[in-house]
């Protein structure tokens with residue numbers, strides 16, 4: 164392309180808070196553009212300021228609706244908000260996506276809000292890297308809070324919320340008898356539970372069940388975070404202020420207890436491992452070298468065990484991984 168602006172130049176603009184530059188770099192990150200890596204590495208130095216909130220729950224739990232309402236709360240409190248939504252049900256791409264379409268209209272024209280929907284299909288490798296790169300871009304761009312919406316199904320999606328400071332699990336009433344969070348394996352990663360659609364008569368049952376469940380897993384002791392259950396309703400416009408307050412309280416708890424250090428370490432670990440996994444998977448996928456085929460044949464014929472083959476391949480890979488990967 165003629166006169167294509169470099170990613171480094173765009174990174175500079177991101178740091179100055181230009182949202183167009185954020186949008187363009189997210190697109191490059193999504194397309195796996197190798198030129199963007201150096202810019203992302205540079206930008207990473209300017210991250211670490213935003214409070215990152217992961218919002219997860221089963222399909223249809225009410226996540227997108229909740230995110231929209233929460234964005235409005237943050238704006239009313241004077242904070243800027245970036246949203247990265249991994250929204251498979253979204254009929255849109257790269258734009259506004261969330262539940263409450265009419266109120267979304269207000270948000271789209273607000274420079275204190277940036278919303279990006281990311282594709283779940285057609286991306287090379289996993290979702291985690293582009294999604295977390297997008298979070299970095301919003302963080303470096305000066306957004307106070309970054310919300311990540313993902314469906315709580317699948318390892319990649321769970322790993323994305325693991326890279327958040329505060330994780331909110333959304334539970335909807337009437338989606339089955341069991342607590343969905345347990346089924347989806349996200350009960351224990353919740354810092355805050357939301358029972359959405361609290362205008363529905365069956366929501367009380369869900370609230371009670373969740374509270375009972377949390378009582379059982381309660382750790383004794385002072386200074387331990389007590390996972391709250393926050394009912395919300397977008398119909399009645401209730402609970403979103405309480406949810407924002409609970410997130411703020413959790414952020415405060417992390418700081419005051421010193422847990423933030425361990426949380427940051429955990430986030431760093433998740434991210435490094437995710438990228439390493441992706442690099443390895445990528446290399447395997449594109450590696451048609453005869454050595455791979457040779458090794459696979461040996462494994463099939465029981466001349467070599469899978470572990471031995473993996474170690475051999477990883478050693479060989481070391482030579483071919485580029486910085487810009």
Ligand SMILES: Nc1nc2c(ncn2[C@@H]2O[C@H](COP(=O)(O)OP(=O)(O)OP(=O)(O)O)[C@@H](O)[C@H]2O)c(=O)[nH]1
Pocket residue numbers: 220221222223224225226227228229250251252262314359360361362363395396397398399
């Ligand atoms: N009654 C009621 N319905 C709600 C509420 N919040 C969301 N809904 C409805 O629940 C359905 C799912 O809402 P979404 O916000 O799209 O849920 P989601 O979790 O983002 O869904 P996916 O992204 O597809 O996983 C929609 O039909 C919403 O209108 C609420 O507070 N009360």
Ligand SMILES: [Mg+2]
Pocket residue numbers: 226227228250252312
């Ligand atoms: Mg959604």
